[in-house]
Amino acid sequence: MIQFTNTEIAFKSKSDKALSKAWWLFKIMASPFLVKTLSGLTKAALAVRFPVAWAVRPTIYSHFVGGRTIDESTPMVRLLDKFNVRAILDYSVEGGETEAAIDAALQETLRTIHNAGKDKNIPFAVFKPTAFVQSEILEKAGGDKSKLTETEKKQAAAFKERVNLLCKTAYDAGIPILIDAEDSWYQDFIDETVEEMMRIYNKEKAVVFNTWQMYRHDRLEHLKKWYERAVAGNFYVGAKFVRGAYMEKERARAAERGYPSPIQPDKAATDKAYDDALQFTFEHLDRFAIFNGTHNEHSSKILAEWMIEKGIARDDNRIWFSQLCGMSDHISFNLAAERFNVAKYLPYGPIKHVLPYLFRRATENTSVKGQTGRELMLLTKERQRRKSKK
Numbered sequence: 001m002i003q004f005t006n007t008e009i010a011f012k013s014k015s016d017k018a019l020s021k022a023w024w025l026f027k028i029m030a031s032p033f034l035v036k037t038l039s040g041l042t043k044a045a046l047a048v049r050f051p052v053a054w055a056v057r058p059t060i061y062s063h064f065v066g067g068r069t070i071d072e073s074t075p076m077v078r079l080l081d082k083f084n085v086r087a088i089l090d091y092s093v094e095g096g097e098t099e100a101a102i103d104a105a106l107q108e109t110l111r112t113i114h115n116a117g118k119d120k121n122i123p124f125a126v127f128k129p130t131a132f133v134q135s136e137i138l139e140k141a142g143g144d145k146s147k148l149t150e151t152e153k154k155q156a157a158a159f160k161e162r163v164n165l166l167c168k169t170a171y172d173a174g175i176p177i178l179i180d181a182e183d184s185w186y187q188d189f190i191d192e193t194v195e196e197m198m199r200i201y202n203k204e205k206a207v208v209f210n211t212w213q214m215y216r217h218d219r220l221e222h223l224k225k226w227y228e229r230a231v232a233g234n235f236y237v238g239a240k241f242v243r244g245a246y247m248e249k250e251r252a253r254a255a256e257r258g259y260p261s262p263i264q265p266d267k268a269a270t271d272k273a274y275d276d277a278l279q280f281t282f283e284h285l286d287r288f289a290i291f292n293g294t295h296n297e298h299s300s301k302i303l304a305e306w307m308i309e310k311g312i313a314r315d316d317n318r319i320w321f322s323q324l325c326g327m328s329d330h331i332s333f334n335l336a337a338e339r340f341n342v343a344k345y346l347p348y349g350p351i352k353h354v355l356p357y358l359f360r361r362a363t364e365n366t367s368v369k370g371q372t373g374r375e376l377m378l379l380t381k382e383r384q385r386r387k388s389k390k
């Protein structure tokens with residue numbers, strides 16, 4: 001039976017000092033008041049160009065982020081390797097609103113793909129589609145195309161070309177590529193683009209992976225229809241599953257604009273849809289590769305146990321488990337110790353670019369949202385265990 005309770009394995013990669021630092025960080029994040037105040041202060045400081053790096057870098061940044069560059073993140077990749085955990089370098093820029101920003105993100109993402117192609121400990125490349133086009137275009141191109149101006153059509157086509165370049169580069173480097181999911185109003189055009197890529201690059205196996213956010217009530221059906229088209233079109237489907245990171249924003253926008261919320265009615269419905277999607281893809285492994293992106297113990301455990309039950313090799317390349325760097329090490333390291341395929345998302349980038357990511361991690365980890373209690377409990381347990389050994 002798969003268990004995640006062994007904290008010695010979970011935190012083996014952390015020195016006593018690093019363990020203490022993590023404990024303090026999660027202790028601070030347990031307070032919604034402190035998270036709100038510190039996030040507000042950081043945003044205000046940034047607005048007046050007051051330097052924040054001295055406070056952010058040694059604390060939340062060093063916990064959740066690999067470094068400013070690929071080279072700076074490499075020591076973390078090597079450290080994870082010692083524990084059979086792989087790394088996925090994620091250049092964390094969001095919202096490519098100018099041509100210069102888009103081009104810079106494109107060049108850097110291409111570097112991550114080439115780097116992954118050379119490094120046996122980096123099994124995937126990844127990107128956020130919003131980095132490669134103005135968000136307004138992404139939204140409009142998902143709707144009625146006849147409403148696009150000529151310039152907008154060109155911008156939408158340029159987005160597809162950039163995605164194609166990334167997927168082709170990954171294909172040539174022999175590295176599968178994950179395409180993150182975004183807000184629902186951007187997702188239709190992303191889906192359309194990713195499917196085109198799958199038809200080109202997934203003819204022999206899953207190279208291109210789309211992301212399904214199972215907090216959306218329409219995604220299970222969406223996945224099943226995608227499968228039917230994959231069978232008909234004879235291509236493979238890389239399916240990365242997540243619950244979804246933008247629930248509040250989705251609900252607020254739907255309420256404000258008066259359309260039905262795309263989000264499941266409650267957490268139990270999201271959990272069920274997530275596990276159903278895992279099961280559906282697991283039952284069709286001849287067509288799917290699964291990327292299980294979750295910190296949920298149950299959703300991690302069931303997939304591992306189905307693999308054991310069905311006699312699927314633990315290192316079968318069609319099934320991967322993944323957690324974010326700095327979170328749920330008890331799942332990652334215990335699964336890796338059991339020889340399953342595990343990869344940590346390791347974001348990297350300059351502080352000002354990764355701040356939106358860090359704000360999301362901080363709010364997601366407050367006691368109100370739920371994860372912190374578990375992380376703190378595990379860190380406390382391990383600190384006590386180490387003390388009792390001295």
Ligand SMILES: Cc1cc2nc3c(=O)[nH]c(=O)nc-3n(C[C@H](O)[C@H](O)[C@H](O)COP(=O)(O)OP(=O)(O)OC[C@H]3O[C@@H](n4cnc5c(N)ncnc54)[C@H](O)[C@@H]3O)c2cc1C
Pocket residue numbers: 179180181182211213215242243244245246247263264265266267268270293294295296322323324345370
């Ligand atoms: C490797 C990896 C890659 C990721 N990539 C992406 C990505 O590309 N796009 C993206 O959007 N997110 C991404 N995420 C974040 C992810 O979507 C979740 O926000 C996060 O992982 C928490 O969900 P969980 O399954 O880990 O855990 P859990 O703690 O079990 O679930 C929390 C999640 O459940 C859902 N939920 C909570 N309350 C409710 C409710 N009342 N009603 C309905 N649903 C509810 C929300 O999605 C919430 O985030 C990624 C996460 C990981 C680990």
